[in-house]
Amino acid sequence: MVRTLNPTTRAIRRDAILDVAQRLIQTRGYERMSVQDVQDELGVSRGAIYHYFDSKAALLEAVVERMTDAVMSAVEPIADDPALSAPAKLQAVFRAGGQWKSERRELMLALVPAWFSSDNALVRERLWAIANARLVPLLAGIIRQGRTEGTITATYPDHAASILVGLLEGSGNLIGTIFVASLDGHASLEEAGCAAAAYNEAVERILGISPGSFEIIDRPTLRFWFS
Numbered sequence: 001m002v003r004t005l006n007p008t009t010r011a012i013r014r015d016a017i018l019d020v021a022q023r024l025i026q027t028r029g030y031e032r033m034s035v036q037d038v039q040d041e042l043g044v045s046r047g048a049i050y051h052y053f054d055s056k057a058a059l060l061e062a063v064v065e066r067m068t069d070a071v072m073s074a075v076e077p078i079a080d081d082p083a084l085s086a087p088a089k090l091q092a093v094f095r096a097g098g099q100w101k102s103e104r105r106e107l108m109l110a111l112v113p114a115w116f117s118s119d120n121a122l123v124r125e126r127l128w129a130i131a132n133a134r135l136v137p138l139l140a141g142i143i144r145q146g147r148t149e150g151t152i153t154a155t156y157p158d159h160a161a162s163i164l165v166g167l168l169e170g171s172g173n174l175i176g177t178i179f180v181a182s183l184d185g186h187a188s189l190e191e192a193g194c195a196a197a198a199y200n201e202a203v204e205r206i207l208g209i210s211p212g213s214f215e216i217i218d219r220p221t222l223r224f225w226f227s
Contacts, residue, residue, distance in 0.1 A: 014052050017042065018066055021059045026107045030060060030114035060114060061123045065130060071100050072134055079138050086146030087209055093142070094168075094214075098221050105225075116173075116180055128169050135168070136161045143207065153208025163206055171199040171216050182226060189226040196222060 020041045024033040035056050039049050053059045075093045078084070084092065101108050114120055139161035146152025154160035174195050181187035199216045207214075 014062075015066075017049060017052055018059070018063055022063050022066075022107065025060075025063065025114075026110045029110050035059070057120060057123055060120065061127060064111070064115075064123075064127050068127065068131055068134075071097050072138075074100050076138065079142055086142050086149055086151050087213060089142045089145070090139070090207075091214055093138070094216060095218070098217055102221060102224055112176060112180060116176060131169075132162070132165050135165045139164050146207070146209075151209065154206060160206055164203060167199055167202055167206075168216065171196065174199075175217065175222075179225060189222060192222050192226060193219065 017038060020038050021033070024037055024041070028037075033056070035046070035049055035053075038059070039046055042048075053062060075096045078092045078096055079089055081089065115124065136158065140157040143152055143154055143157040143160050147154070147157065175192050178187045178192045178195060182189070182192075196215070196217050200214055201211070203209075203214050203216060204211055
């Protein structure tokens with residue numbers, strides 16, 4: 001008879017593997033981490049790891065997906081807050097996501113090279129698809145609220161939300177690329193600031209909100225990352 005783990009035990013063991021992988025990524029960097037390292041830290045067989053993750057890339061994907069879950073847990077209560085106007089919710093959602101990453105700066109810095117590596121392009125695509133599926137309904141709800149309030153003029157909330165998530169992905173990729181280039185002195189904070197300003201303007205025009213009322217990433221946060 002094939003022995004199967006109950007869902008709770010399986011989730012605990014899976015999280016234990018991810019905890020170790022995330023710590024090793026943060027301390028050694030993704031490129032220098034191996035599945036063998038994770039195996040050695042846990043004191044388990046290779047088969048015990050591959051039962052959950054069939055490759056190093058699958059480990060990376062799961063670590064980032066778990067981070068996405070944590071970010072969503074941080075922003076969903078903001079979107080549900082009845083005391084906030086739609087524009088305030090929109091800005092608070094983006095700031096909360098940025099703050100979550102800033103509070104984990106060392107981990108994010110360790111992930112950047114792996115995230116932008118061409119070897120992990122498929123991982124990026126899959127994870128953005130997951131984020132898209134979760135973020136679009138949340139943002140569409142905010143846009144609908146704004147239309148009811150008269151604070152947002154976008155006619156098609158679902159499509160506008162999808163475009164907004166696309167802009168979020170684009171801004172993250174562009175500013176991230178500028179950040180990586182800045183590590184070698186080939187880009188600057190000012191370049192990142194101009195890129196962010198362009199995306200801010202695009203979001204404001206799509207949603208029909210006042211110019212200067214939205215920041216996809218604020219200046220203090222940019223300085224924090226580029227310092």
